[in-house]
Amino acid sequence: MSLDIHITQLASPAGDLLRSLHIHVPDGKVHTLMGPSGCGKSSVLAAVCGTLDHGMLWDGRVTLHDQRIESLPVQARRVGLLFQDDLLFAHMTVRENLLFAVPAGERQARERAVEAALDDVEMREFLHANPARLSGGQRARVALARALLAQPRCLLLDEPFSKLDAALRERMRALVFGLVAQRAIPALLVTHDLADVADPQHLTRLDTAGAV
Numbered sequence: 001m002s003l004d005i006h007i008t009q010l011a012s013p014a015g016d017l018l019r020s021l022h023i024h025v026p027d028g029k030v031h032t033l034m035g036p037s038g039c040g041k042s043s044v045l046a047a048v049c050g051t052l053d054h055g056m057l058w059d060g061r062v063t064l065h066d067q068r069i070e071s072l073p074v075q076a077r078r079v080g081l082l083f084q085d086d087l088l089f090a091h092m093t094v095r096e097n098l099l100f101a102v103p104a105g106e107r108q109a110r111e112r113a114v115e116a117a118l119d120d121v122e123m124r125e126f127l128h129a130n131p132a133r134l135s136g137g138q139r140a141r142v143a144l145a146r147a148l149l150a151q152p153r154c155l156l157l158d159e160p161f162s163k164l165d166a167a168l169r170e171r172m173r174a175l176v177f178g179l180v181a182q183r184a185i186p187a188l189l190v191t192h193d194l195a196d197v198a199d200p201q202h203l204t205r206l207d208t209a210g211a212v
């Protein structure tokens with residue numbers, strides 16, 4: 001069980017970004033993707049989750065837990081996303097934001113799932129808070145809880161710690177790595193920060209020439 005990405009071509013309208021990329025991420029591990037701005041890191045994530053813009057071209061295959069997913073609709077891939085911007089709805093409470101992510105089911109079970117997810121990120125006391133009143137670090141933790149609530153089969157993270165100060169970044173990183181291990185799902189993390197590399201064996205560097 002793992003995430004396997006084989007990209008044989010990735011191109012923007014301006015030209016080739018990647019011609020050969022293979023990433024294998026075992027369950028419970030965070031694989032880090034680094035490289036200069038504009039080299040195609042976010043586009044690799046978009047190819048995996050199925051949100052690559054129509055102007056972009058890619059060819060390859062993505063295997064998640066032995067299932068080929070590159071042709072599946074976005075929802076069917078069950079890929080969790082966490083970005084630099086948390087995209088929490090400002091007109092909803094934390095609870096409402098999280099309920100939004102819980103799969104359909106019995107109401108009390110969904111409420112319990114939300115509370116358990118907030119426990120996981122140590123944010124239970126903020127159940128009824130408005131996201132606009134939370135600090136950056138607190139919002140990041142709510143966004144992580146929301147991403148995990150949908151029970152994703154893998155997690156894609158695009159610079160999720162970059163707006164946090166050093167101490168919060170450290171705490172959030174430990175939380176993400178711990179929950180990925182606990183849930184035994186593969187995760188792919190785009191970052192510019194070497195401190196985010198948990199294990200040099202699980203690091204891919206893209207260069208500007210786009211060939212790996």
Ligand SMILES: Nc1ncnc2c1ncn2[C@@H]1O[C@H](COP(=O)(O)OP(=O)(O)OP(=O)(O)O)[C@@H](O)[C@H]1O
Nearest residue numbers: 012013036037038039040041042043044053055056
């Ligand atoms: N929808 C699009 N239409 C045209 N060009 C695009 C589109 N999306 C991305 N690109 C181009 O593709 C290239 C790769 O973009 P991408 O966002 O994947 O890079 P990145 O490595 O994640 O950069 P950064 O570190 O700055 O976030 C860039 O040159 C970008 O301008």
